[in-house]
Amino acid sequence: MAFFANEQKLTIAMPKGRIFEEAVHFLQQAGLEVTAELQDSRKLVIPVENASLEFILAKPADVPTYVEYGVADVGVVGKDVLLEEERDVYELLDLQIGYCRMMVAGLPDWKPTDSPRVATKYPKIASRYFREQGQQVEVIKLNGSVELAPMIGLADRIVDIVSTGRTLKENGLVELEHICEITTRLIANRASYRMKSEAVDDIAGKFLEVIPGRK
Numbered sequence: 001m002a003f004f005a006n007e008q009k010l011t012i013a014m015p016k017g018r019i020f021e022e023a024v025h026f027l028q029q030a031g032l033e034v035t036a037e038l039q040d041s042r043k044l045v046i047p048v049e050n051a052s053l054e055f056i057l058a059k060p061a062d063v064p065t066y067v068e069y070g071v072a073d074v075g076v077v078g079k080d081v082l083l084e085e086e087r088d089v090y091e092l093l094d095l096q097i098g099y100c101r102m103m104v105a106g107l108p109d110w111k112p113t114d115s116p117r118v119a120t121k122y123p124k125i126a127s128r129y130f131r132e133q134g135q136q137v138e139v140i141k142l143n144g145s146v147e148l149a150p151m152i153g154l155a156d157r158i159v160d161i162v163s164t165g166r167t168l169k170e171n172g173l174v175e176l177e178h179i180c181e182i183t184t185r186l187i188a189n190r191a192s193y194r195m196k197s198e199a200v201d202d203i204a205g206k207f208l209e210v211i212p213g214r215k
């Protein structure tokens with residue numbers, strides 16, 4: 001039996017990596033057919049047999065790109081990526097999984113300087129935040145291991161995701177300012193939202209059923 005009543009095929013972009021397992025578990029709870037191929041293969045395009053559904057597996061930062069261009073109708077992605085990538089997509093639901101927070105962190109004895117430098121994987125989020133605070137900073141883009149920067153003098157602060165706080169602690173850094181909470185979101189392509197409204201509504205409705213407190 002087809003998943004959607006009117007046979008509208010829906011392509012869902014899923015984020016590989018850290019939130020993948022939690023996202024797959026969420027799909028299962030919502031009643032979507034999750035095949036072994038999705039969970040355990042190197043395939044990047046995974047059609048679900050007998051259902052009008054197809055998954056694509058993407059790097060988290062690329063999920064909004066696939067959705068904006070319409071090669072995926074909907075996508076599952078962290079709010080951090082949405083804030084950083086600023087893609088033209090609809091944000092439909094907060095799935096309330098993938099909890100973490102975006103923080104400014106630094107050495108415990110951090111003090112303002114005349115030429116502040118901030119290292120981050122999230123240059124847009126960082127620039128926006130400090131602009132809103134009325135602070136002029138130089139933002140240095142890194143691709144990971146950002147905690148290194150204050151330790152070895154590349155920057156005096158970082159903007160990064162904190163979850164357990166273990167990475168900061170083990171590198172002698174402390175949380176200085178809270179920027180925002182991050183969770184995983186369901187996003188939709190603008191045209192798909194209109195042209196495949198039944199299928200998109202159907203999936204959003206199924207997701208809504210399993211979001212705590214949203215029934």
Ligand SMILES: Nc1ncnc2c1ncn2[C@@H]1O[C@H](COP(=O)(O)OP(=O)(O)OP(=O)(O)O)[C@@H](O)[C@H]1O
Nearest residue numbers: 016017018019060078079080081098099100161163
């Ligand atoms: N502790 C955490 N650190 C980083 N991301 C987290 C954390 N907890 C949840 N997330 C979510 O997971 C997503 C990042 O996943 P992942 O680290 O696999 O992607 P990535 O940044 O592309 O990885 P990498 O560049 O290290 O391969 C983020 O978008 C965020 O929403």
Ligand SMILES: O=P(O)(O)OC[C@H]1O[C@H](OP(=O)(O)OP(=O)(O)O)[C@H](O)[C@@H]1O
Nearest residue numbers: 144145146160161162163164165166167
């Ligand atoms: O508070 P914690 O639970 O320690 O998690 C936070 C760390 O996890 C992420 O890094 P990731 O492992 O994705 O590696 P990266 O530094 O290469 O981005 C993030 O950038 C922090 O460094």
